[in-house]
Amino acid sequence: MKTIKDVANLAGVSVATVSRALNKSGYVSDKSRQKVEAAIKELDFYPNEVARSLFQKKSKLIGLLLPDISNPFFPLVAKGVEDKVNERGYNLILGNVQENPLKESEYIRTFAQNNVAGVLSAVESNSTKLKNMPFVMLDRVTSDKEYSVHSDDYQGGILAATAISERKPGLVVVMVGPRTVSNSLVRLAGSVKLLEENKLTYHLFETESFQFDSAQESAHRLFEMFPNVSSIIASNDIHALTIMREAIRRGLTIPEDLQVIGYDDNPYSKLMYPSLSTIAQPAYQIGYKGAEILCNRIEGLKVVEKNIQLPVKIEIRESLRKKEYE
Structure with a gap:
């Protein structure tokens, strides 16, 4: 690894001159600056940004x-x-x-x-x-x-529940994201408000994580608990896509037997067949x-x-x- 001393030796200037040129602090003549820049380019030298930031009391x-x-x-x-x-x-x-x-x-x-x-x-x-x-x-x-x-997660929850309520909802299950995550509770509040205003019966299904690894187990557990579910408001697109896969594996037809709406609009939501309806976050x-x-x-x-x-x-x-x- 090349050092600031190597740059100084090649440029024929002092280490202090190289340091001033790099940090743009203090006087460096145009001739010396050109020599330093040429040496840096020839050696493909990269300054230690951490040391530099400590010296300048600024970081990039x-x-x-x-x-x-x-x-x-x-x-x-x-x-x-x-x-x-x-x-x-x-x-x-x-x-x-x-x-x-x-x-x-x-x-x-x-x-x-x-x-x-x-x-x-x-x-x-x-x-x-x-x-x-x-x-x-x-x-x-x-x-x-x-x-x-x-x-606006509250509005997102309302939009998801509105879409379900307008489309022969049947037995509705609302997935609750981890309660330690604040925005999952805000989404839930929006969905519940809309469902109750429309006097729809719904059940809550708790999940402990938004993570990919837990989604498959959650989908299996959901169908075991609610075998007659007709509509699902998923906590995010990962869970929604996993639910759709599990539903198809069980011989259900989407959306005739089961309709699903996700949350996030991740890039894979368009690639699934049937494609996933979702709340798009920016x-x-x-x-x-x-x-x-x-x-x-x-x-x-x-x-x-x-x-x-x-x-x-x-x-x-x-x-x-x-x-x-x-």
């Missing part, structure tokens, strides 16, 4: 905590974050927590060790662990978060706008909107029946 690294990268919703959030921070000259360190508090603590320690400039998080946790780092919450937002970006925009807020905070710029709620919309596809009065 941003940390991102995600609950589960195997859920297609969160890579879209991450892409939005990455695109915006790259636009602003920062690089991203990703922490895939996998719903594990110990991993979360390890990643936060890694962020601190790398002197990150700020953190974005879609993990519901105690943000005091981040000490004095600028911090923005994404997606899973509670009322006490000063800076946040999320979608995952990319959540990440992009959250990163914009964080970069503004880091750079001391005014943050006009501290808490941003983005709209959701319904995507009607083949997993829902025709409306009763169409």
Whole structure:
């Protein structure tokens, strides 16, 4: 690995001159700067960004905590974050927590060790662990978060239940996402309000996780508990797709025997046959706008909107029946 000393030797200048040129601090003549730049290019030298950030008391690294990268919703959030921070000259360190508090603590320690400039998080946790780092919450937002970006989950719950209630609902099962995740309870509140206003009978089905690994077991358990279910409001697209697969395995026809609506509009929802009706969340925009807020905070710029709620919309596809009065 090439060092700053190698650059200085090749350029014929002092290590201090190279350091000033790299950090843009202090005087460096045009001739010496050109020599340093030529040596850096020839040696393919990359400065130690952590050491540099400690010297400058500034960092170009941003940390991102995600609950589960195997859920297609969160890579879209991450892409939005990455695109915006790259636009602003920062690089991203990703922490895939996998719903594990110990991993979360390890990643936060890694962020601190790398002197990150700020953190974005879609993990519901105690943000005091981040000490004095600028911090923005994404997606899973509670009322006490000063800076946040999320979608309108209450309206999403209403839209999902409305779609079901308009289409010969029969026996309705509402999947409840993990109760430790705030937005799953907000979605539930919206769905329950609509179902009760329409005087529809429904049952709640509890799930402990949004993770892919638990979805198949949950689908099997749901059909064992409710063999005559006619309509399902799923907690997310992963569970919805797994339910549809299990229903087809059991000889049911979608949507005639069973109709299903998901949540998120992940890329696979269109590829399933029948295709999945779902509530579309603006995952990319959540990440992009959250990163914009964080970069503004880091750079001391005014943050006009501290808490941003983005709209959701319904995507009607083949997993829902025709409306009763169409």
